[in-house]
Amino acid sequence: MSANIDHLKEEHHQPSGLMRWITTTNHKDIGSLYLWFSLLMFFVGGLMALIIRAELFQPGLQFVVPGFFNQMTTMHALIMIFGAVMPAFVGLANWQLPMMIGAPDMALPRLNNWSFWILPFAFTMLLSTLFFESGGPAAGWTLYPPLSLQGGNSMPFVIFSLHLLGASSILGAINVIATILNMRAPGMTLMKMPIFVWTWLITAFLLIASMPVLAGAITMLLTDRFYGTSFFTAAGGGDPVLFQHIFWFFGHPEVYILILPAFGIVSTIIPAFSRKKLFGYDSMVYATASIALLSFIVWAHHMFTVGMPLAGEIFFMFTTMLIAVPTGVKVFNWVATMWKGSMTFETPMLFALAFIILFTIGGFSGLMLAITPADFQYHDTYFVVAHFHYVLVPGAVFAIIAAVYYWLPKWTGKMYNETLGKVHFWMTTIFVNITFFPMHFVGLAGMPRRIPDYAVQFTDFNMIASVGAFGFGLSQLLFVYILFLTLKQPVTAEDKSWEGAEGLEWTLPSPAPYHSFDTPPKVE
Amino acid sequence: MKRLSVFLVTMLASLTTMADWEVNMPRGVTPTANAAYDLHMLIFYITVVIGIVVFGVMFYSIFHHRKSKGAKPASFHESTTVEIIWTVIPFVILVGMAIPATKTLIMMEDTRNSEITLKVTGYQWMWKYDYVEDDVAFFSKLDSDSNEARQLGSKKDVNKVDNYLLNVDNEVVLPTDTKIRILLTASDVIHAWWVPELTGKKDAIPGYVNELWIDIKKPGVYRGQCTELCGKDHGFMPIVVRAVPKQEYTKWVSLNQKNRVADKSK
Numbered sequence: 001m002s003a004n005i006d007h008l009k010e011e012h013h014q015p016s017g018l019m020r021w022i023t024t025t026n027h028k029d030i031g032s033l034y035l036w037f038s039l040l041m042f043f044v045g046g047l048m049a050l051i052i053r054a055e056l057f058q059p060g061l062q063f064v065v066p067g068f069f070n071q072m073t074t075m076h077a078l079i080m081i082f083g084a085v086m087p088a089f090v091g092l093a094n095w096q097l098p099m100m101i102g103a104p105d106m107a108l109p110r111l112n113n114w115s116f117w118i119l120p121f122a123f124t125m126l127l128s129t130l131f132f133e134s135g136g137p138a139a140g141w142t143l144y145p146p147l148s149l150q151g152g153n154s155m156p157f158v159i160f161s162l163h164l165l166g167a168s169s170i171l172g173a174i175n176v177i178a179t180i181l182n183m184r185a186p187g188m189t190l191m192k193m194p195i196f197v198w199t200w201l202i203t204a205f206l207l208i209a210s211m212p213v214l215a216g217a218i219t220m221l222l223t224d225r226f227y228g229t230s231f232f233t234a235a236g237g238g239d240p241v242l243f244q245h246i247f248w249f250f251g252h253p254e255v256y257i258l259i260l261p262a263f264g265i266v267s268t269i270i271p272a273f274s275r276k277k278l279f280g281y282d283s284m285v286y287a288t289a290s291i292a293l294l295s296f297i298v299w300a301h302h303m304f305t306v307g308m309p310l311a312g313e314i315f316f317m318f319t320t321m322l323i324a325v326p327t328g329v330k331v332f333n334w335v336a337t338m339w340k341g342s343m344t345f346e347t348p349m350l351f352a353l354a355f356i357i358l359f360t361i362g363g364f365s366g367l368m369l370a371i372t373p374a375d376f377q378y379h380d381t382y383f384v385v386a387h388f389h390y391v392l393v394p395g396a397v398f399a400i401i402a403a404v405y406y407w408l409p410k411w412t413g414k415m416y417n418e419t420l421g422k423v424h425f426w427m428t429t430i431f432v433n434i435t436f437f438p439m440h441f442v443g444l445a446g447m448p449r450r451i452p453d454y455a456v457q458f459t460d461f462n463m464i465a466s467v468g469a470f471g472f473g474l475s476q477l478l479f480v481y482i483l484f485l486t487l488k489q490p491v492t493a494e495d496k497s498w499e500g501a502e503g504l505e506w507t508l509p510s511p512a513p514y515h516s517f518d519t520p521p522k523v524e
Numbered sequence: 525m526k527r528l529s530v531f532l533v534t535m536l537a538s539l540t541t542m543a544d545w546e547v548n549m550p551r552g553v554t555p556t557a558n559a560a561y562d563l564h565m566l567i568f569y570i571t572v573v574i575g576i577v578v579f580g581v582m583f584y585s586i587f588h589h590r591k592s593k594g595a596k597p598a599s600f601h602e603s604t605t606v607e608i609i610w611t612v613i614p615f616v617i618l619v620g621m622a623i624p625a626t627k628t629l630i631m632m633e634d635t636r637n638s639e640i641t642l643k644v645t646g647y648q649w650m651w652k653y654d655y656v657e658d659d660v661a662f663f664s665k666l667d668s669d670s671n672e673a674r675q676l677g678s679k680k681d682v683n684k685v686d687n688y689l690l691n692v693d694n695e696v697v698l699p700t701d702t703k704i705r706i707l708l709t710a711s712d713v714i715h716a717w718w719v720p721e722l723t724g725k726k727d728a729i730p731g732y733v734n735e736l737w738i739d740i741k742k743p744g745v746y747r748g749q750c751t752e753l754c755g756k757d758h759g760f761m762p763i764v765v766r767a768v769p770k771q772e773y774t775k776w777v778s779l780n781q782k783n784r785v786a787d788k789s790k
Contacts, residue, residue: 059689060682061674067756140753146730147713147755234731240714241729275591277601305716305752306727307708307734310633314626321618328614329607335582336606340598342591353586357579364571371621373628374564376724377549377557380716380751445546446720448751451759453674455689456682460545 022117025109026514027094028411033116034091035404039480041083041123042397046473048076053435053469056462059454069452070138071130077141078158081258082165083123085392088400089261090115090172093200095411097176099505100194102185102523104515107178115171122164129154140450142251143218145232145243149225156226159218166211173207176200185504187523191285194503195278198285199264202292203257209296210253217246241306248299256295258392260288262359262399263330266352268503269406270334273349274341275500280333287326287333294323304375313372320370324363331360346498347421351402354394354429362390365440380450383443389436394429401428401479406498408483413491413511420482427475434468552721553742553767559628560724567621574617632724635737638705642698646708646715646728646750649757653696656707658777666760667691674760690747695764699773700740708734713755719748719763727752740767 015023024030051072055063064072094112098105106112129136134152137143148155180201184193193201220231221243230236232243263284271278278284300308300316308316334356343349365387369375378384409415438461443449447458454462496506504521505512552558589595643654650665666674670689673680682688698704708717708728717736718725726734740746748763768776 060678061676063676065676065756066759070753070756070758138756144714144753147753150713150755234729238731240731274589275597276599279600280602280607282602283607305725306729307732310630313629313633317625317629318622321622324618325611325614329611331578332610333607335578335585337601338582338585338589340595340600341585341589342595342597343586343589344591353582356582360575360578364575367571368564368567371563371567371625373560373625373632373724374567376632376726377560377564377720379725441545441547444549446550446748448718448749448759450753451749453689453759455687457546 023113025105025113027098027106027109027112027516028512028514030106030112030116031091031094031096032411034087034094034119037116037119038084038088038091038400041079041087042476044127045076045079045084046476048072048079050469050473052076053466055452056454057466058463059456059459061453064452066452067135067138070140070450071136073450074137074139074141075126075130078126078137078162079123080392081141081254082162083119085258085396085400086169087119089200089203089258089396090169092261092265092400092403092407093172093176096407096505097179097197097200098183099410099508099512099516100197100503101180101183101188102504102517102521103179103183104517106175107183108175111171111175115168115175118164118168118171122161122168125157125164126161129157142244142247143221144247145221145224145240146234148221149233156222159222162218163215166215169207170211173204173211176204177208180204185517185520185523191282192523195267195281195284196261196264199260199267199288202288203260206253206257206260206292206295210250210257213246214250214254217243217250220246241303244303244306245300248302249296251302252299253292253295255391256291258396259359260292262355262396263288265399265403265406266334266355267330269348269352269402270337270356272406272498272500272502273346273352274338274343276337276341277502278333279336279339280329283329284333287329290326291323294319294326298323301370301372301375304372305379317370317372321367324367324370327363331356331363344499346405346418347416347425348402348406350422350425350429351398351405354425355398355402358394358398358429358432359391362387362395365390378443380448381443382439382447382449385449386436386439386443389439393436394432398428404483407505408486409493409497410505410508410510410512412487413493413509414486414489415493415497416482416486420478420485424475424478424482427478428472431468431471431475435465435472436468438462438465438468550721552723553744553746554722554738554740556632556723556738557721559631563625563628566624570617570621632737635705635735638703638737640699640702641705641707642696643707643709644717644728646710646712646717646754646761648712648755649750649761651715651717651761651763653694655777658781660777660780662694662780664692664694664696664764666762667693671760687747689760690749690762690764692762692764695745695766697766697768697773697776698738698740699770700743700767702770702773703737703739706736706738708736714752715750715754715761716752717748717763718751719746719765721746722748722765725751740765743767743769 132153136154137158139148139151223229224231230238232238232240267278298320301320369378442458442461447454493510495509549561549564551561641656643656645652650663652663654661669685670691673682673685708726710728710730715728716725717728722738723736726736744767746765750761
């Protein structure tokens with residue numbers, strides 16, 4: 001057997017240069033591609049956010065016309081969701097899953113290559129629409145008809161790129177499931193899997209179940225626009241609200257696709273730096289699964305104001321409130337993990353702790369939004385913008401940053417500069433709050449979202465938010481600088497970079513070998 | 525550089541002259557808006573208490589159970605009892621929230637026994653109002669002062685415009701102490717009609733007729749905006765409702781029935 005493997009290694013002729021990256025089927029290479037691509041998209045989407053915040057710095061229009069402003073809000077969301085957060089999680093899955101379950105690689109390496117290389121093409125097409133004469137998509141990332149049907153020539157391009165992104169996600173999800181279910185080391189039963197593996201397994205099922213629904217919805221938009229159907233146009237006997245139901249049947253699971261892997265990361269980092277086992281492993285798994293199941297029966301809380309029947313409004317209010325239970329269990333478990341631990345506060349831990357606090361604040365506003373009669377006031381205001389940015393930026397994005405700091409020594413064999421990491425943490429955390437906390441206030445005071453200009457009483461908090469946004473953007477340049485410094489160093493990191501870290505990946509040398517585990521480790 | 529200095533000056537000016545640090549939802553002037561406000565505050569206070577408890581425990585742990593203070597890690601990692609307790613308690617709290625929320629919701633959706641009906645139709649980018657019983661109808665759009673000031677590169681100072689972006693050419697006039705049913709629809713894309721002090725919003729959707737009801741308890745002028753993205757001028761189709769005593773309203777109706785001809789053709 002081992003002779004066989006040695007033979008394989010000899011046969012492994014690797015192309016160099018660009019072809020190495022284009023043809024690679026290695027989970028680490030592909031993981032890196034995903035992560036670098038995600039970082040790039042994070043800055044592209046961030047630049048759009050800064051255009052938005054520059055325009056909203058004061059009332060009156062200073063920089064852009066309303067039509068372009070709408071293109072920016074639409075593209076910012078699409079880029080951040082499909083280009084930054086999702087690929088980052090897939091990148092982390094690629095790097096970590098094989099190492100965590102004791103496998104040599106992902107189960108379907110060629111598929112893996114393909115699911116990554118779809119992305120650059122899809123985003124090139126998506127971004128190219130900004131240079132069309134009629135501009136990019138401007139109907140919001142939710143693409144509600146009839147407005148989205150009025151759009152210019154960008155529409156079919158946007159839909160095609162969304163199809164590609166969906167295909168990429170589904171392929172990635174199939175690969176994750178195939179890997180986790182087939183390639184675990186002997187002895188690693190499902191309930192012994194690292195929690196990050198569990199959250200990704202559940203996320204993968206959510207992807208497979210929800211992405212085709214999005215594909216269906218946008219295909220119907222396409223045929224409405226070009227082939228004379230009237231799925232969503234009232235004049236032809238169609239129903240504009242139907243689109244919203246289908247979209248959010250995808251959209252709500254999508255929300256959890258963006259956060260469940262983050263839960264997994266935080267559940268890995270908190271025990272490591274508390275030097276204590278994760279509290280309530282089983283209930284963490286069950287809570288994750290319940291959140292995933294509930295995500296399919298809460299979709300209409302995104303559209304409480306469309307005029308649903310009373311019974312519908314009550315049903316979706318109750319199911320939405322129920323999500324607070326498993327989410328609460330998770331937060332309590334994290335706190336219980338820290339309780340009577342022996343904590344240290346390196347950069348990944350700081351980001352994980354900030355995640356717990358700030359994500360919980362986003363959870364609280366989520367609970368408020370679940371209350372239908374109150375939601376009639378909050379809906380489509382900056383309160384909602386504040387809510388979802390709290391769960392996505394200090395939520396998902398913080399978890400991704402924490403994961404990068406945590407596993408960077410394993411990936412590269414090089415330790416980042418701890419002082420700079422902490423500076424990055426504090427700047428990011430302070431600015432993220434300066435940016436998004438005031439949005440709660442203007443939202444409650446009555447400022448609608450997706451407007452390029454506002455009444456003068458909203459000026460002060462908008463100025464503060466804009467200052468925060470630029471600060472946040474600049475802080476992320478420090479992150480790039482830290483990565484650059486780290487990569488320039490010689491290899492010095494120990495195999496087990498963190499005293500309290502647990503898991504098979506820490507039994508490998510740092511940097512981890514190209515084919516993680518040639519022989520499967522034994523899990524007792 | 526010049527732009528920057530203009531920014532700084534406006535920022536300072538706005539901080540001193542028109543500081544309006546409103547951080548909360550306004551209290552309403554209708555039973556429905558007030559009920560929403562009360563629910564909002566109730567849930568807010570509950571989450572504040574939960575937050576204090578959870579973050580309190582967390583920060584206690586962060587300060588006391590740290591390695592630098594010589595803390596040794598305990599070895600416990602599960603407790604079925606504790607886990608059941610913190611599943612059940614949140615559930616009970618949720619039931620406590622759900623009861624008043626459901627009551628309020630049922631009250632809000634009960635549009636029966638209304639005295640007058642106002643039909644609101646959303647257009648890109650203005651509103652049309654039809655007083656169904658009284659045969660009054662007109663369009664209402666952003667007033668010309670705001671409209672000039674909002675243009676890119678406009679020299680007009682928005683801070684000097686009366687109710688910038690929240691002023692219209694034709695106000696909606698409604699009687700106080702009357703149960704008013706509002707019917708909502710749209711002619712092109714989806715809009716949403718929202719005046720925070722009067723009621724929560726509801727979408728105006730082509731092919732649909734949605735319902736709302738309000739009963740204004742206090743005369744005054746109430747302002748709101750479209751709250752569903754409806755195209756490039758989504759931010760520029762405000763709503764202004766002037767609530768007047770019933771007598772005055774009757775007078776207004778009779779005046780406007782005579783003058784309605786110009787708009788009727790539309």
